[in-house]
Amino acid sequence: MPTVKAEEAEDEPEDLVDPQETLRDHCREQKSCVALKEKLDECNDRVNSRSKTTEMCSEELFDFMHCVDGCAAKRLFSFLK
Incomplete structure (x- = not known):
């Protein structure tokens, strides 16, 4: 019975992380983008x-x-x- 569970574990896809979203999150914190985010927030307010x-x-x-x-x-x- 343990071999069935091991096979099931192999069939489950691992959680993938989208590198574009990770990079975008990093870039939102960059100095030039932060200044533009502040302008956007001011406008929204x-x-x-x-x-x-x-x-x-x-x-x-x-x-x-x-x-x-x-x-x-x-x-x-x-x-x-």
Whole structure:
């Protein structure tokens, strides 16, 4: 009976970690991206404090995501097999 359990353990996939998400998490903490995150947070606070506004913070979001993705892209391919 122990061999069946060993076989079942081999069949279970191990938890994989997406290297892109790991790199993005690291890049969100980089100095240049942190500054853009602060601008995005300020914009979101400003928008959320108003009841009637057409402001959307799209530019701040795109700038922040561009920074994070650009930082992650520099090292991403070194993690691929």
